[in-house]
Amino acid sequence: xxxxxxxxxxxxxxxxxxxxxxxxxxxxxxxxxxxxxxxxxxxxxxxxxxxxxxxxxxxxxxxxxxxxxxxxxxxxxxxxxxxxxxxxxxxxxxxxxxxxxxxxxxxxxxxxxxxxxxxxxxxxxxxxxxxxxxxxxxxxxxxxxxxxxxxxxxxxxxxxxxxxxxxxxxxxxxxxxxxxxxxxxxxxxxxxxxxxxxxxxxxxxxxxxxxxxxxxxxxxxxxxxxxxxxxxxxxxxxxxxxxxxxxxxxxxxxxxxxxx
Amino acid sequence: xxxxxxxxxxxxxxxxxxxxxxxxxxxxxxxxxxxxxxxxxxxxxxxxxxxxxxxxxxxxxxxxxxxxxxxxxxxxxxxxxxxxxxxxxxxxxxxxxxxxxxxxxxxxxxxxxxxxxxxxxxxxxxxxxxxxxxxxxxxxxxxxxxxxxxxxxxxxxxxxxxxxxxxxxxxxxxxxxxxxxxxxxxxxxxxxxxxxxxxxxxxxxxxxxxxxxxxxxxxxxxxxxxxxxxxxxxxxxxxxxxxxxxxxxxxxxxxxxxxxxxxxxxxxxxxxxxxxxxxxxxxxxxxxxxxxxxxxxxxxxxxxxxxxxxxxxxxxxxxxxxxxxxxxxxxxxxxxxxxxx
Numbered sequence: 001x002x003x004x005x006x007x008x009x010x011x012x013x014x015x016x017x018x019x020x021x022x023x024x025x026x027x028x029x030x031x032x033x034x035x036x037x038x039x040x041x042x043x044x045x046x047x048x049x050x051x052x053x054x055x056x057x058x059x060x061x062x063x064x065x066x067x068x069x070x071x072x073x074x075x076x077x078x079x080x081x082x083x084x085x086x087x088x089x090x091x092x093x094x095x096x097x098x099x100x101x102x103x104x105x106x107x108x109x110x111x112x113x114x115x116x117x118x119x120x121x122x123x124x125x126x127x128x129x130x131x132x133x134x135x136x137x138x139x140x141x142x143x144x145x146x147x148x149x150x151x152x153x154x155x156x157x158x159x160x161x162x163x164x165x166x167x168x169x170x171x172x173x174x175x176x177x178x179x180x181x182x183x184x185x186x187x188x189x190x191x192x193x194x195x196x197x198x199x200x201x202x203x204x205x206x207x208x209x210x211x212x213x214x215x216x217x218x219x220x221x222x223x224x225x226x227x228x229x230x231x232x233x234x235x236x237x238x239x240x241x242x243x244x245x246x247x248x249x250x251x252x253x254x255x256x257x258x259x260x
Numbered sequence: 261x262x263x264x265x266x267x268x269x270x271x272x273x274x275x276x277x278x279x280x281x282x283x284x285x286x287x288x289x290x291x292x293x294x295x296x297x298x299x300x301x302x303x304x305x306x307x308x309x310x311x312x313x314x315x316x317x318x319x320x321x322x323x324x325x326x327x328x329x330x331x332x333x334x335x336x337x338x339x340x341x342x343x344x345x346x347x348x349x350x351x352x353x354x355x356x357x358x359x360x361x362x363x364x365x366x367x368x369x370x371x372x373x374x375x376x377x378x379x380x381x382x383x384x385x386x387x388x389x390x391x392x393x394x395x396x397x398x399x400x401x402x403x404x405x406x407x408x409x410x411x412x413x414x415x416x417x418x419x420x421x422x423x424x425x426x427x428x429x430x431x432x433x434x435x436x437x438x439x440x441x442x443x444x445x446x447x448x449x450x451x452x453x454x455x456x457x458x459x460x461x462x463x464x465x466x467x468x469x470x471x472x473x474x475x476x477x478x479x480x481x482x483x484x485x486x487x488x489x490x491x492x493x494x495x496x497x498x499x500x501x502x503x504x505x506x507x508x509x510x511x512x513x514x515x516x517x518x519x520x521x522x523x524x525x526x527x528x529x530x531x532x533x534x535x536x537x538x539x540x541x542x543x544x545x546x547x548x549x550x551x552x553x554x555x556x557x558x559x560x561x562x563x564x565x566x567x568x569x570x571x572x573x574x575x576x577x578x579x580x581x582x583x584x585x586x587x588x589x590x591x592x593x594x595x596x597x598x599x600x601x
Contacts, residue, residue, distance in 0.1 A: 051496050075499030082493040086356075088544045092273075095545070102487055103499035107480070155498070 001063075002027040002191050003048060003078070003159055008057030010043050010215070017043045018215035020057070027158070030185050030192045032202040035212035036236055041195040042083065042163050044212075048193060049080040049161050061159070075103035079152035080161040087136045093147045094132040097122055100154025122153040125188075126180060142173025146180060153184070160184070162194035166201065174198070178205050203227055204250045211235050227251040233259055277548040280541055284555035288338070291562040295334040296326055298566055300574075328460070336459040336523060337565050337579075338558040339471045341530055343520035345557020346478050348531025349538075349550055350513040353485040354506055355416040361532035362517035364423045365510065368528070369430035370401020371521045372452055376434050379448050380441045390451070391466055391522040398518030401430060406510060413503050419510075454527035454580025456565050463523045470519035475554065478512045482547030485509065489544070527580045529588065530557050 003025040010018040017040045025031055033041040046052040048059055050066045059066040066074055079100075087096060100122065101115045111119075123129040126146045131139065136147060145165060152160055165181070166174040182205050184190045196202040202209055203223035210220040213235050219226045232240045232253055239257040244250070296308045303311070303322055311320075316327035344362060351360040362368055374397020378385045385393075406414060408422040434452075438445055450457075484505050487495050495502050521527065534556045538549055564582040571577055 046493075049493075049497060051493055070499075071496065071501055072499035075497060078497075080493070080497040082491065082497075085494050086489075086491045088489050090539075090543045099487060099490065099498065102483070107483065 001025065002061070003193065004060045005044070005048060005054075006058050006060065008047055008054040008059060010040070010047050010052060011055055012043075016055075016215070018047075021215065021217060022057075023048075023210065023217075025159075025191060025193055027191055028185070028189050029208060030182070030206045031194075031208045031210060032206040033193075033195045033210050033212055034197075034199055034202050034235070038214075039212040039235075040215035041212055043215075045080070045161050045163050045193065045195055049078065050074055051080070072103050075155060077157055078159045078161065079155040079157035081148050081152050081163065081165060083163040083167065085148055089135070089137050091136050092133050093128055093136055093139070093150070094119065094123070096136050096147055097128075097132075097150045097154050100151040103155060118156060119154050122150040125153055125184065126150040140173070141169045142176050145169065145173070145177050149177070149180065149184075157190070159191045159193065162192065164195050164197060166196065166198065174201065181205065199227070199232075200250075200252045203252065204245075204248055223251055224249075227253065273543065273545075277542050277545070277552075280538070281548070281552055281555070284552055284559065288555050288559045288562075291559045291566070292334050292338065295337070295562045295566050296330040299325070299330060299569065301325055332461045332464050333456050333459050333565075334562055336463050336467060337456050337562045339464070339467050340456070340520040340524040340527065341534075341557035341559070341561025342475065342554040343467075343471050343516040343557070344527065344530040344561075345534035345553040346475055346550060347513040347517035347520070348557075349535035349546070349553040350478060350481075350485070350509050350516075351531070352535055353489060353546055353549075354509045354513070355420060356489060356491075357416060357420060358536065359532070360420065361529075362513065362521070363427060363528070363531075364420055365514060365517075366401040366405040366423050366426040366430060367398045367514055367517040368521055368526050369427040369434070370404075371395070371398035371518060372526055373397055373430040373433045373437075374400075375451060375522075375525075376437050376448050379451070380437055380444055388462070391463070394522035395518050398521060399514060401426060402510075402514035402518065406507075414506060414510075450578055451525045453578035454521075454525035454583075455568065455576070455578035456524060456561075457576050457578075459523065467519055467523050470515055474512050474515040474519070478509075478516065479550050479554070481505075481509060481512070482545070482550050485546035485550075489546075525578070525580065527561070528584050530561055530583050534560055 001024050005021065005023045007020055007022055008018065009020050033044065035041050043052065047054055050059065053067060061069065061074060061078060097119050098111060101111055101118065105111065123132055126149050128146050128150050131143055131147065136144060139147060165177050169177065178201055181192055185192050206223060208220060209223050209226055211218045211226065211231060218235050219231055227242055229240055229242050232238055237259045238255045239259060240253045240255040242251050242253050245252045293305050293308055297303050297305055303326065308326060311323050311326045317323040348361040351364060352358055371394040375390055375394040378390060378393035405419065405423045405426045408426065409419040487498055487500055488505065492502050517531065535549060535553045538552045538556055542548065565579045568577045568579040568582050
């Protein structure tokens with residue numbers, strides 16, 4: 001178990017988002033949270049990334065309480081990509097990716113040969129080497145997302161958390177990002193925990209889905225087992241057909257109505 | 261292959277940054293020389309350096325002017341300009357807001373209120389202690405803004421809003437004092453407008469320790485600000501203790517600006533425009549932007565002071581008026597550029 005949340009309860013100010021919840025993530029898994037707006041998906045991701053402190057309960061990273069670890073140590077093992085990250089207008093891709101080395105440097109240290117090597121590797125892995133001296137602001141949506149993933153990779157993490165990595169992308173770039181994530185998982189053994197809105201993509205690329213509603217887990221398990229018409233009705237209040245995609249063998253859902 | 265090495269990607273930008281720093285340093289030295297050279301008694305450039313190369317000579321008038329009047333005034337101007345510009349650059353980074361400057365954290369209005377109160381309300385307040393009063397007022401005001409913005413952490417937006425509110429309150433206080441004690445307002449007005457007239461070695465001695473210590477630490481925080489510019493969530497993800505770093509940076513900005521205005525009075529726009537000019541020339545990498553802003557701020561203020569002495573000679577304008585005349589149009593230009601994006 002690489003990442004675990006035990007009986008965590010989460011809130012913003014006094015509004016409780018997640019009453020109580022436990023999650024266990026195995027090393028090498030791709031786990032995706034699905035659920036309607038306001039179901040607490042992003043909030044849980046923030047708690048797993050130690051950005052939001054739980055009111056009660058503990059998040060463990062490799063067996064250690066994440067809040068008691070030095071935040072730098074955490075950053076060497078776990079990277080997060082927020083939903084809408086921001087960057088100065090004149091930042092180039094290679095400068096951005098180099099920022100990923102921050103947790104491996106002390107404040108007086110300059111980047112060394114090893115850091116440049118990791119940055120180059122991260123650019124290669126995400127196929128962004130040819131974009132290295134472009135400005136992040138001038139990239140297309142798909143390229144930009146790959147550049148940010150390269151930055152996260154430069155952290156050399158074991159776990160990567162992604163908050164809706166395909167939102168705002170056209171369908172081709174969505175697939176490109178999902179294929180990239182899937183390949184990083186296969187080839188590097190990177191554990192991935194993400195939030196996705198597209199249920200079919202979630203089903204296609206995840207080992208396990210966690211369906212959430214009002215901060216509570218309704219069901220979790222492999223997509224083939226849990227993605228049913230009843231679940232979609234219960235969680236999303238939609239009527240949908242669930243079929244099996246003959247090309248990938250993954251379940252796909254076709255919504256056709258709203259439950260009144 | 262050497263060509264594929266990542267470090268070569270960064271090359272041209274790095275070169276541009278170094279050239280800019282060299283150019284700024286050269287401009288600063290020129291401005292300092294001009295500032296010492298120009299005045300009622302004109303002293304040629306070469307003569308200036310000749311006189312500075314040896315200790316002051318009692319019998320030589322030129323040497324006395326250079327050492328006792330123009331050099332300290334110019335050096336105080338350098339520190340004030342550098343302090344304000346560094347403070348503005350730090351705040352623009354921490355707040356991730358291009359319009360942030362030392363006014364926004366209440367430092368200037370706090371200094372103004374404290375200084376005016378001390379000078380007017382307290383009878384026989386020794387003029388030599390005005391900078392101390394202004395410094396205390398500035399720091400108190402900065403701390404108040406920070407405390408009011410605190411709510412399980414300080415968000416930049418809340419900090420800016422509470423800064424605006426506290427500044428309004430302090431300015432109201434200043435106006436009230438000026439109106440109630442309207443008979444001895446003259447001396448205070450020139451302090452409020454800001455200037456370097458009559459600034460000498462004792463001002464320098466009050467100022468340099470703060471600028472040296474806070475400025476040196478500030479120059480070392482470039483990479484931290486760079487990370488902070490990626491957003492709080494990303495910075496946390498990269499292993500930064502965001503709240504602690506933010507407090508340190510705001511604290512440094514507060515000390516730099518408070519020390520500067522306590523000696524010079526209220527000088528506007530240096531903290532706002534200098535970092536922007538530098539950004540336009542050579543980018544927003546804070547490892548470079550911070551030292552470049554310090555040099556640029558020193559240069560601009562010394563140049564503005566020269567202009568303040570020359571424009572209406574023999575009357576001397578407060579330098580704050582000239583930095584505002586330079587700053588306000590630039591500020592508007594910036595606003596227009598931003599809205600067209």
